[in-house]
Amino acid sequence: MAELIRNLPQTAEQEKVAGPWKEAWRSFRKSKSAVAGAGIVIFFILVAIIGPMLAPQGINEQNLAIRLLPPSSEYWFGTDDLGRDVLSRILHGARLSLTVGISAVILSAFFGSLLGIIAGYYGRWIDTIISRVFDIMLAFPSILLAIAVVSILGPSLRNALIAIAIINIPNFGRLIRSRVLAIKEEEYIHAAKAIGMKNSRILWRHILPNSMTPIIVQGTLAIATAIIEAAALGFLGLGAEAPQPEWGKMLADARMFLLNAPWAMIFPGVAIMLTVIGFNLMGDGLRDALDPKMKN
Template sequence: MATLPVTDAAVEKLPRRRRRGLAKFMKNRAAVAGALIVVFVVVIALLAPWLAPYDPIQASFMTVRKAPDAAHWFGTDELGRDVLSRMIWGARASLLAGVVSVGIAVVVGVPLGLLAGYFGRLVDGVISRIADALLSIPFLILAIALAAFLGPSLTNAMIAIGVSAMPRFVRLTRGQALSVKAEDYVEGARAIGLDDFRIIVRYILPNVLPPIIVQASLTVAMAIIAEASLSFLGLGQLPPAPSWGSMLNTAKDFVDQAPWMSIFPGIAIFLAVLGFNLLGDGLRDALDPREL
């Protein structure tokens, strides 16, 4: 079988597309702002032991519900714990829940989507019907049900959120795989005798990664909200360990006496979710193959 010559232009095409995508991303001010917010949240979470001015679980009954001042910038809670320190440590729980949950969804959902899209027929029918059944249940309702079944803990909350988000990646990956497997280079790979596993890993997977990356960044924002919701309901991070959602759960009883207990964790959740959403939108535009 005759082979087509590999030209320098073909070799440099992918790097050029990546450079154009990066340049387009950097020109998007909203996307850059989102990336900066995400980097800020990650740095706060990683450096929590060094950035937190106080022990996040140390109670002090001499400073119960103390308003923000020079000693406690964000005030204290109902047990005299520093709200700023708890928010800094809570960033770890929220970020960990977002990243690990999406990691579970990607690790499970992408391979299932590849199998469904590539092999079709019975495999596609079984996987797609299971995914459709899970998608028929609202995301947060499914996550709450699974978390309640597994029991309250941050680990179980991450598993529940990951399983609830998994069908989205199954459907997305299946659709992309159906499109890619019809391309000429995939047919050529079959013609020269490559087995299905090599075709999926070498030709299908790399071409479905860009939309998966975009979906993952957007799903992290959704997972952060889900973790906060579960913690608010007592199904996520358990006290006294700090979490933005559990802080809101406690603050609901002191909205009139100590509004800062709810304002600052709420702002933190808002900014983190906004950052990941802006980042995801920017990646979607930058990785759009029609504009590269």
């Protein structure tokens, strides 16, 4: 009995040291699909960072004498209709596609979370106005709203990034608003108000830290969606412009040669597919690890 009692404080201390983040990491590592997704994401991030330095050819080096060559030992992914190396363009395109996807999600997460926190915490007419704006934006299909925004701003990769950021703001806003509505009714929030803590301090010290979990999960999943949307805008000619090697633009340029040179479309399409799958698998793993409701 004495030995059992002596072991109790040590066990409690070990659990305290572990903490929720370490516990979430342990749960994340147990999911094979989540680890596989994280591996895919890390691989493409490394490709985006060092890929252009490893590219065998320049992205705009044209040689019409070798146009539409199939994959070979010299050109692993073949060449396109202008004689450019498809592998080199995909390596360079990884940086563009990931930059657009991650940057757009960071912008939408910042502004969406800010509006969601304000709407959920202050309520009343502020909540009504912000919520109705979110409802109006969500009433339109996201890709159509993105097309409308790019049509107003003009076709370019930067404007495509802005459009993707705008259409994803309501997703973050509504998610954080619902979280804030639950948190602000907690006893420690009422206690903070009772001792005279300012609203700005409450939002910064209590509301925001306790809302980070859904932001992280939604952000990871939103990157996958943003990459698809950027590729869709590029395919429609509303995103990256020639000769930028963005994956969606590469698909659009190669669609006329699908029967004669399918590799020019297959490899950029596979790159998009693998990247999206990686972020989705990792996002699902983070959701299962960070959401207490998903744990047994």
